Amino acid sequence: MTLLALGINHKTASVDLREKVAFSPEKLSLALQELKNHPEVSSAVIVSTCNRTEVYCELSQSGPGVIIDWLTKFHQITAEELMPSLYFHEQQAAARHLMRVACGLDSLVLGEPQILGQVKQSYSESKSNGTVVGTLEKLFQKTFTVAKRVRTETDIGGNAVSVAYAACSLARQIFEALSDVTMLLIGAGETIELVARHAAEQGCNRLIVANRTRERALNLAREFGAEVIGLEDIPAHLHRADIVISSTASPLPIVGKGMVETALKQRRNQPMLFVDIAVPRDVESQVGDLNDVYLYSVDDLHSIVEKNREQRKVAAIQAEAIITDESIAFVQWLRSLEAVDSIRDYRQYAEVIKRELLQRSLQAIANGTDPERALVELSNKLTNKLIHAPTKAMQQVAKDGESDKLVVIREALGLDSYND
Incomplete structure (x- = not known):
């Protein structure tokens, strides 16, 4: 039996190709059943996200050719279109690759934790379809243990490396529990959506979304249980916000010094945090001169993110060493199984x-x-x-x-x- 990891990701393939090779939820079950019925495949898991599509399987004979043929036929693309972006790993290299993916070392954002949940979900889908058994199942279980060890023994996920996450990390430093604060999000683009997601994960359940286009804001509101207001309503609601995070494409500031002064009076000078991610700025720089106001610009966040990236790189070196040791140990265990019949x-x-x-x-x-x-x-x-x-x-x-x-x-x- 041969362990194989085969796929494409954000490093090797364009968005256009990744879209063609992605497995939608509707197609995933069908794909797993086809692999289950394949004469040379004894076990299989498909990991399909916006940044990668990978097939992990156990084959009766060496070589990725049978999986490449199946993948191109399933998605109705040519091998010529797929091959330049394709990578594959066998045995220890396959085990090591899966462990690196699950630990966030192969992600667009180094060390991001979401991929582990996605890998676990993919494994669960394969279990439901009866396609993951034997050695491959042991590999995934081992991988989840390794990922936990890496998170415990290194600081790979301990520092914010995205502007959106850094904004929420700042908020958590000033306000101990986000569950006790009200957060006003100005804008409804991708960055604000990420902020809302991080805030919700950290327990913030009082969100207000202010946006020029109400329909876009409503989409966010439905997902995160937020209140929606227009940009023109901000002065009337600003005093309710403990934290204001803004990211719009407005050419002029949306929040001025006078507006904040009025809000502070209504709040009886309770502190406010402003995180201005926009370029040009959404919040007048003079707001930072006010007492009881903390104002951070996108440049401040970028310096935090860059420092944290360097810290994650150090943690990644430690994680790589753990993964190398664990993948070697797994393959040694796998080889030891070959002696079982002879010993018996x-x-x-x-x-x-x-x-x-x-x-x-x-x-x-x-x-x-x-x-x-x-x-x-x-x-x-x-x-x-x-x-x-x-x-x-x-x-x-x-x-x-x-x-x-x-x-x-x-x-x-x-x-x-x-x-x-």
Whole structure:
């Protein structure tokens, strides 16, 4: 059996190709069933996200060709279109690749935690479809353990490396529990959506979304249970916000110093945090001069993100070492399974010889042979029977000049330690 990891990702393929090779939820079950019924595939998991599509499987023979053929036929694309962007790994390299993916070391954002949940979901889908068993199942279970170890023993996920996440991290430093604050999000683009997602994950359940286009804001509101207001309503609601995070395309500031002064009076000077991610700025720089106001610009966040990226790179080196050790250990365990049948056969062979000679000795004693003589004869015959095959093997490899095999046989028989 051969372990194989095969796929494309954001590093190797364009968005256009990734879209063509992606597995929608509707197609995923069908794809898994096709792999399950494939004569050369004994186990399979498909990981399909916006940044990658990968097939992990256990094959009856080496080589990625059968999976490449299946993948191109399933998505109705040509091998010529797929091959330049395709990568594949076998055995230890496949195990190592899966572990790196699950730990966020192969992600667009180094160390991001979402991919582990996506890998777990993919594994769960395969379990539901009955396509992951045996060695591949053991690999995924081992991978989840390794990912937990990496998160515990390194700081790979401990520092914000996106502007949206850095904004929420700042908020958490100033306000201990986001569950106790009201957050006003100005804008409804991709960055604000990410901020809303991070805020929700960190327990913030009082969100207000202010946007010029109400329909876009409503989409966010439905997903995160937020209140929606227009940009013109901000002055009337600003005093409710403990945290204001803004990212619009407005050419002029939306929040001015006077507006914030009024809000502070209504708040009785309770502190406010403003995080202005927009370029040009959404919040007048003079707002930062006010007492009880913390104002951070996108440049401030970028410096935080860059520092954190460097810290994650150090953690990534530690994570890579853990993954290398764990992937080697997994493949060594896998190889050890190959000896199971041989060990069982050898034990059965020795057991048959023992029973046969023991029966003869017991019969001889019953027929009047001296017991001591019978035991000596039993031990001699048992010894000769057991050493016969190894002796012939050593003679043969010596004749053939295969000294390396002779060393292996000596080690297997424990001769070197005996001579010591």
